[in-house]
Amino acid sequence: MNTTCSPRTSTPATSGVTESLRKPLYNVNGNAEAYEVRVELPGVPKSGVKLDLDENILTVRGERSTNVPEGMKAIHRELSPLSYQLRLRLNTPVNEDQMTAKLEDGVLTVRLPLKEVAKPRQIPVL
Amino acid sequence: MKLIRTNPFSINRVSDFDEWFRHPLAGLPSLSSFINNLGEVFPGVAGDKLAVDVHEDKDNYFASFEVPGVKKEDVKIELNNGLLTVAAEKREKDGEKESSFSLTRSVSVPDGVNAEAIAAKLEDGILTVTLPKQERSKPRSITLN
Numbered sequence: 001m002n003t004t005c006s007p008r009t010s011t012p013a014t015s016g017v018t019e020s021l022r023k024p025l026y027n028v029n030g031n032a033e034a035y036e037v038r039v040e041l042p043g044v045p046k047s048g049v050k051l052d053l054d055e056n057i058l059t060v061r062g063e064r065s066t067n068v069p070e071g072m073k074a075i076h077r078e079l080s081p082l083s084y085q086l087r088l089r090l091n092t093p094v095n096e097d098q099m100t101a102k103l104e105d106g107v108l109t110v111r112l113p114l115k116e117v118a119k120p121r122q123i124p125v126l
Numbered sequence: 127m128k129l130i131r132t133n134p135f136s137i138n139r140v141s142d143f144d145e146w147f148r149h150p151l152a153g154l155p156s157l158s159s160f161i162n163n164l165g166e167v168f169p170g171v172a173g174d175k176l177a178v179d180v181h182e183d184k185d186n187y188f189a190s191f192e193v194p195g196v197k198k199e200d201v202k203i204e205l206n207n208g209l210l211t212v213a214a215e216k217r218e219k220d221g222e223k224e225s226s227f228s229l230t231r232s233v234s235v236p237d238g239v240n241a242e243a244i245a246a247k248l249e250d251g252i253l254t255v256t257l258p259k260q261e262r263s264k265p266r267s268i269t270l271n
Contacts, residue, residue, distance in 0.1 A: 025194075038218075040194040042251035065250070072188070076180040079192055106194035106251015 021085040024062065028088070032120050035094065035112040041084055042106040048083075049108060051101055053094075060086040060108065092118045176212060176231035187257040189233055194251035196229075201253060203246055210235050210244075212253065 026039040041049065041062035048063035062084035093115040101110045179190045193201065193214045200215040210233045217226040235241075235257060243258045 038195075040251070042192040042194040045250050072181045072183045074179065074181050075187075076178070078177040079179045079190065103250075105196060105248070106192075 020082050022080060022082045024060075024084040024086055026086055032114075034114055035090070035092070037088065037110040037112065039084075039086055039108045039110070040106065041103070041108050043079070044084065044103075044106065044108075046103050049101075049103055051099075051110065053096055053099065056090045056093075058088045058090055058110070058112070060084070060088075060110070062108070094118075176214065176229045178231055178233060180233070185259055187236070187239065187259065189255045189257065191231060191253040191255075192251065193229065193248070193253050196248075196251070196253075198248050201246075201248060203244075203255060205235065205241055205244060208235050209233070210255065210257070212255070214253070 024039050024041055026037060029036045029038075037058070037060075039060050039062075041060075043064045044062035045065050048065060050059075050061040050063075052059040052061075064081060064083050090112070094112040095115050098113045099111065101108060103109075176191045176193065181188045181190070189210070189212075191212055191214070193216070195218065196214045196216050200217065202211075202213045204211045204213075211230065212232075213228060213230045215226055215228050217224060238260045239257045240260045244255065246253060246255045248254075
């Protein structure tokens, strides 16, 4: 079974945060075993990714590398230089220790295995 | 499958051309025709438009395109009649289903670019095309007979 779920997105904390961030494009897929979150982070090197799971809030931060070396001037700009932040509230307990993430071609894929209690069970009829 | 295709950069794209002319450097003759959007002339024909940044230094122009999730082999770059066209095929896997869509963008290349030496690299979802400037022809004096 393959279900698509869209967890509620919490708005970034506004108190005391002055840094400008933007929300990256993402999608979430899930099955009986795990959730998979794909986040588009173009321009972010591996060293610029920060992942954090606090209680049930998953936070993804992507620091864009400043790709404009000295002596270079911009003639035309459409790409935003802002860094990314995505906060997702998980409504299912996940196995933090088995969480994995990989960054490939500017896309971060986070796999969140579900805890045993959250997996579907067959209940036999007696 | 739910495919989210919103591109944050496509909003306000209507005024793209205006914005370009409002740019402080837009008045430079060699640059005034740098950006040419095929998609604006023929909407829908060129596929979804890729956002682009253009920078220059002493020796090169650099055009950077955002192509997250696109593999090297799915990028095509073509130079035809002074028009540089980038086409990227984006494939997304959702379980067993796979979907793909294409993104394109054309940029007109200014005069004085060494077309033979154009190079491109793909890193962290950013495609950078380097367009080397040709060495300026040396001034020569013409003697009167």
